[in-house]
Amino acid sequence: xxxxxxxxxxxxxRAILPEHSVRAAExxxxxxxxxxxxxxxxxxxxxxxxxxxxQIVRLANEMRVGIVPYGGGTxxxxxxxxxxxxxxxxLSLERMNAIRSVHxxxxxxxxxxxxxxxxxxxxxxxxxxxxxLSLAAEGTARIGGNLATNAGGVNVLRYGNARDLCxxxxxxxxxxxxxxxxxxLRKDNTGYDLRNLLVGSEGxxxxxxxxxxxxxxxxxxxxxxxxxxxxxxxxxSLLAEARSQLGDGISAFEIIHKQGxxxxxxxxxxxxxxxEEKPEWCVLIExxxxxxxxxxxxxxxxxxxxxxxxxxxxxxxxQSVGQRTEFWSVREHIPEANRLVGxxxxxxxxxxxxxxxxxxxxxxxxxxxxxxxxxxxxxxxxDGNLHYNVFPDAGKSRQDYLAERxxxxxxxxxxxxxxxGSVSAEHGIGRLKTGDLEKYGDPAKLAAMRAIKTALDPNGxxxxxxxxxx
Amino acid sequence: xxxxxxxxxxxxxRAILPEHSVRAAExxxxxxxxxxxxxxxxxxxxxxxxxxxxQIVRLANEMRVGIVPYGGGTxxxxxxxxxxxxxxxxLSLERMNAIRSVHxxxxxxxxxxxxxxxxxxxxxxxxxxxxxLSLAAEGTARIGGNLATNAGGVNVLRYGNARDLCxxxxxxxxxxxxxxxxxxLRKDNTGYDLRNLLVGSEGxxxxxxxxxxxxxxxxxxxxxxxxxxxxxxxxxSLLAEARSQLGDGISAFEIIHKQGxxxxxxxxxxxxxxxEEKPEWCVLIExxxxxxxxxxxxxxxxxxxxxxxxxxxxxxxxQSVGQRTEFWSVREHIPEANRLVGxxxxxxxxxxxxxxxxxxxxxxxxxxxxxxxxxxxxxxxxDGNLHYNVFPDAGKSRQDYLAERxxxxxxxxxxxxxxxGSVSAEHGIGRLKTGDLEKYGDPAKLAAMRAIKTALDPNGxxxxxxxxxx
Numbered sequence: 001x002x003x004x005x006x007x008x009x010x011x012x013x014r015a016i017l018p019e020h021s022v023r024a025a026e027x028x029x030x031x032x033x034x035x036x037x038x039x040x041x042x043x044x045x046x047x048x049x050x051x052x053x054x055q056i057v058r059l060a061n062e063m064r065v066g067i068v069p070y071g072g073g074t075x076x077x078x079x080x081x082x083x084x085x086x087x088x089x090x091l092s093l094e095r096m097n098a099i100r101s102v103h104x105x106x107x108x109x110x111x112x113x114x115x116x117x118x119x120x121x122x123x124x125x126x127x128x129x130x131x132x133l134s135l136a137a138e139g140t141a142r143i144g145g146n147l148a149t150n151a152g153g154v155n156v157l158r159y160g161n162a163r164d165l166c167x168x169x170x171x172x173x174x175x176x177x178x179x180x181x182x183x184x185l186r187k188d189n190t191g192y193d194l195r196n197l198l199v200g201s202e203g204x205x206x207x208x209x210x211x212x213x214x215x216x217x218x219x220x221x222x223x224x225x226x227x228x229x230x231x232x233x234x235x236x237s238l239l240a241e242a243r244s245q246l247g248d249g250i251s252a253f254e255i256i257h258k259q260g261x262x263x264x265x266x267x268x269x270x271x272x273x274x275x276e277e278k279p280e281w282c283v284l285i286e287x288x289x290x291x292x293x294x295x296x297x298x299x300x301x302x303x304x305x306x307x308x309x310x311x312x313x314x315x316x317x318x319q320s321v322g323q324r325t326e327f328w329s330v331r332e333h334i335p336e337a338n339r340l341v342g343x344x345x346x347x348x349x350x351x352x353x354x355x356x357x358x359x360x361x362x363x364x365x366x367x368x369x370x371x372x373x374x375x376x377x378x379x380x381x382x383d384g385n386l387h388y389n390v391f392p393d394a395g396k397s398r399q400d401y402l403a404e405r406x407x408x409x410x411x412x413x414x415x416x417x418x419x420x421g422s423v424s425a426e427h428g429i430g431r432l433k434t435g436d437l438e439k440y441g442d443p444a445k446l447a448a449m450r451a452i453k454t455a456l457d458p459n460g461x462x463x464x465x466x467x468x469x470x
Numbered sequence: 471x472x473x474x475x476x477x478x479x480x481x482x483x484r485a486i487l488p489e490h491s492v493r494a495a496e497x498x499x500x501x502x503x504x505x506x507x508x509x510x511x512x513x514x515x516x517x518x519x520x521x522x523x524x525q526i527v528r529l530a531n532e533m534r535v536g537i538v539p540y541g542g543g544t545x546x547x548x549x550x551x552x553x554x555x556x557x558x559x560x561l562s563l564e565r566m567n568a569i570r571s572v573h574x575x576x577x578x579x580x581x582x583x584x585x586x587x588x589x590x591x592x593x594x595x596x597x598x599x600x601x602x603l604s605l606a607a608e609g610t611a612r613i614g615g616n617l618a619t620n621a622g623g624v625n626v627l628r629y630g631n632a633r634d635l636c637x638x639x640x641x642x643x644x645x646x647x648x649x650x651x652x653x654x655l656r657k658d659n660t661g662y663d664l665r666n667l668l669v670g671s672e673g674x675x676x677x678x679x680x681x682x683x684x685x686x687x688x689x690x691x692x693x694x695x696x697x698x699x700x701x702x703x704x705x706x707s708l709l710a711e712a713r714s715q716l717g718d719g720i721s722a723f724e725i726i727h728k729q730g731x732x733x734x735x736x737x738x739x740x741x742x743x744x745x746e747e748k749p750e751w752c753v754l755i756e757x758x759x760x761x762x763x764x765x766x767x768x769x770x771x772x773x774x775x776x777x778x779x780x781x782x783x784x785x786x787x788x789q790s791v792g793q794r795t796e797f798w799s800v801r802e803h804i805p806e807a808n809r810l811v812g813x814x815x816x817x818x819x820x821x822x823x824x825x826x827x828x829x830x831x832x833x834x835x836x837x838x839x840x841x842x843x844x845x846x847x848x849x850x851x852x853d854g855n856l857h858y859n860v861f862p863d864a865g866k867s868r869q870d871y872l873a874e875r876x877x878x879x880x881x882x883x884x885x886x887x888x889x890x891g892s893v894s895a896e897h898g899i900g901r902l903k904t905g906d907l908e909k910y911g912d913p914a915k916l917a918a919m920r921a922i923k924t925a926l927d928p929n930g931x932x933x934x935x936x937x938x939x940x
Contacts, residue, residue, distance in 0.1 A: 103822070103824060105706065105710060105823065105824045106822055106823045106824050106854075108822070149659065150659050152657055152659075156656065156657060157656075161657065163663070164634070173914055173917075173918060177913070177914040177917065178914060179912055179914040179915050179918070180912050180914070181912060181915060183890070183892075184822040184823075184890060185820045185821070185822065185854060185890075185891065185892050185895070186626065186627075186820065186823075186852075186853040186854055186855070187622055187626060187631065187820045187850070187853045187854070187855045187892065187895040187896050188820060188892035188894075188895060189619065189620050189622075189670055189892070189894045189895060189896055189897065189898045189899070190892055190893065190894050190899060190903075190906075190907055190910075190911060191670075191899060191907055191911060191915065191916070191919050191937060192667060192670065192671055192675070192915075192918075192919045192922060192937070193620075193633070193663075193666045193667055193669065193670050193671075194915050194918055194919070196663045196666035196667070197662060197663055197666070197667055197922075199663065200659055200661075200662065200663050201662055201663075205662070216718075217713050217714060217717050217718070219717060220717065236575065240575055243577075243687050244687060245760075245761055246760055246761070247687050247689060247690065247759075247760040247761075248686075248687075248718050248760075249760055289717075289760070290715075290716055290717040290718075290719055290759070290760070290763065291715055291716070291717075292762070292763050292768075293760065293762050293763060298762075350655045350656065350657045350658060351655070352573070352576055352578070352654040352655065353575065353576045353654075353656075354573060354575045354576050380657070382656075383656040383657045384576075384655060384656055384657070385656070385657045420653070420654060420655075421655065422653075422655050422657065422658035422659070422660055423660065424658075424659045424660050425655070425657040425658060425659060426657050426659055427659065428659045429659070429660060429661060433660075436660075437660055437661055440660075441660060441661060442649055442650050442651060443647070444643055444647040444648060444649040444650070445649050445651060445661065445662075445664050446661070447643075447647065448643060448649070448662075448664055448926060449661050449662045449664070451925040451926055452662060452667075452922055452925055452926070453662075454925065455921040455922055455924065455925035456918060456921055456922070467661060467662070
């Protein structure tokens with residue numbers, strides 16, 4: 001059983017850290033972006049070195065005090081705030097934010113866990129390389145948190161999740177020992193894959209303190225287009241056509257429903273919408289091509305093929321960098337519009353790509369049965385990952401639907417599960433979805449997870465209550 | 471403690487399997503390709519279903535009998551033969567060789583563990599897709615073994631290791647439970663990464679029974695070239711240039727030393743060598759490009775840049791599919807020539823790519839100090855993965871160097887370790903390198919590995935002695 005942070009613990013902690021590294025946590029550490037989890041107070045440690053992290057963890061393990069590792073605090077499933085159980089220590093990595101080394105000739109960069117994602121991207125850009133992880137919170141999120149949650153974003157289709165961009169880790173394990181695993185190697189088959197076990201474990205198996213990250217060559221030319229598609233099925237056929245024409249050159253393939261454009265128009269009118277008449281479905285396509293290929297020409301060819309095959313009915317190809325930014329701005333403001341409307345229930349789901357049309361059709365029907373509701377379905381179609389958010393009917397508020405909320409979630413997740421999908425495609429489990437994991441997770445996998453958790457963290461100090469419920 | 475296979479165990483096993491599924495193992499199951507590990511006899515189980523595998527494992531776990539999972543038997547580190555400890559059951563997956571389903575629109579294929587790698591490749595080709603895992607033993611190796619060992623091969627540079635080509639697994643865990651994890655999802659953040667824990671665990675944490683595999687679009691055009699480079703450093707600069715010109719279009723970038731060509735000339739004269747005068751170093755480059763790009767033109771441009779920058783001095787671009795095959799035949803026959811010569815010590819190592827030239831220079835010097843020896847250094851330069859093999863001087867045999875053998879291995883591996891490299895880049899640990907893992911492995915990682923092994927396989931029945939020594 002865990003103990004709460006006590007005066008005795010704080011005294012012991014202050015004995016191993018400089019004075020400025022321990023303090024009462026400010027409110028921003030005590031709640032998460034959606035306001036679903038919050039605590040009233042907490043003790044905050046701000047270590048500056050891996051050695052200090054190790055000492056803190058060792059102390060916490062000895063005194064049986066929980067630790068919540070804290071990155072940028074942008075997670076959407078409550079992994080960063082622990083309201084239940086004995087009060088834990090909040091351990092922020094924000095002062096460990098050095099880019100330790102850059103190896104352009106190896107396409108490798110080594111960053112400390114507290115480095116802000118946008119700073120990692122900039123460091124890569126400085127040596128004419130690309131760090132392709134890209135997501136809305138990139139100006140605040142920190143790379144340690146991105147790895148701990150296996151973050152996704154818009155470029156997964158081409159470059160993979162955070163997991164796929166990591167070559168090695170330095171981490172403090174639950175007994176305080178330091179794993180020096182900052183490999184710059186592309187190939188290393190010496191033992192179990194501890195790296196991928198920590199990536200995506202949401203701080204429940206150890207604290208990532210630094211990472212060796214994979215960079216990519218920057219595409220020689222990039223292009224962006226909006227295309228109006230007749231249906232989600234047509235969008236998937238268009239994606240297949242795009243892949244057959246451009247191979248790996250498709251960097252992003254996002255689907256947007258009219259509901260998202262309606263919300264933008266009403267709540268963020270400063271965002272310029274791409275088409276005069278809002279289409280039922282459209283896709284935002286980004287290509288990044290090698291030297292010798294013209295992105296605009298490639299998008300034109302794709303559009304023409306789409307027309308011929310009756311997959312698309314209208315399209316816009318960005319003619320400038322400014323216009324590309326404008327196109328992306330539409331996509332990137334949808335989550336903000338959603339927040340302004342206030343969803344009843346939001347779902348970050350994935351299904352096998354070929355089943356996306358079936359999911360969208362059937363989910364619409366089962367949600368409709370629960371009452372007059374609006375659905376904003378958008379997201380990373382190329383990955384089969386949809387953000388499927390359900391909103392009150394016009395003129396009503398989320399407060400009017402408190403009774404329906406759990407039922408909306410249940411019918412959507414049941415359908416996802418039936419189709420072999422995931423109820424957390426990119427956000428993780430945190431504290432929000434531990435029940436879903438119990439309900440939909442494979443029993444053998446869950447048993448293995450519990451065995452691993454107990455083996456590596458026998459006292460249960462690492463992010464207690466995250467991933468696996470208390 | 472484990473028990474050996476006994477008559478009682480065999481009787482119990484026969485009670486749960488059809489008669490034709492249990493027999494005394496033929497010699498081919500009892501030794502590995504290099505002849506370093508062999509046993510005299512063994513009991514062989516040939517399950518046909520995942521359910522049967524589960525029953526076998528459950529029985530073995532109850533009776534504390536070890537199991538050696540057996541794929542194609544092509545591993546090079548003795549993971550498939552267990553000469554030490556109580557006699558285990560050999561469990562071959564060869565009868566589970568169905569392609570369960572193919573999903574071209576999702577770029578996914580689901581194959582049982584016993585499917586031969588070449589058959590997986592062919593099934594992908596049948597739907598105009600590519601399964602890019604490619605290695606010398608592909609006609610014999612089975613996909614379950616490829617995944618269990620995280621196999622590498624010639625296309626890792628572009629497509630990654632076996633690990634990177636796997637979306638999900640079905641596996642039997644050491645207590646006999648079946649994990650149904652055959653996901654076709656590109657994104658799924660629901661809990662710990664059990665898939666990657668099993669991939670590369672060499673059968674020591676469970677038995678993979680089927681896998682969901684990632685396919686790729688086939689490049690529209692492919693091309694192959696040999697280029698003579700002035701040095702390994704020049705080869706790396708040429709790779710950087712190739713990446714800057716062709717982005718992800720480089721599928722393979724292999725380095726070959728003159729020693730390999732000498733061996734081919736002497737031992738396999740039927741292989742046609744590419745240059746009249748054997749160069750000290752040359753590289754074999756494969757490109758696969760999108761529609762609109764001409765592979766030959768791209769290779770010519772690369773060659774011209776290489777000439778201008780004084781990186782290359784000669785080159786040959788394949789003019790036909792036949793010639794491409796001929797070029798690859800040179801590379802692919804080098805391991806066979808090596809076997810015919812008989813190495814004193816072979817090393818499958820990797821170092822950070824920028825340190826390859828330093829490794830080659832320094833390794834040459836330390837090996838030279840041990841006596842008159844020949845070094846054949848070749849391999850996957852693009853991954854920093856070299857096969858660094860040390861041979862007797864001309865006219866001598868490996869028997870003349872029994873005294874030097876361990877010392878050769880030690881000096882090479884010490885240097886690799888000093889440079890932050892891996893002493894097993896793609897072959898795994900098996901039984902051959904458990905000592906190396908102990909010696910060079912990170913202590914915190916090793917402790918975590920032991921804790922995980924004990925947690926998931928408390929009786930130690932899964933491939934006893936592999937990865938972690940008995």
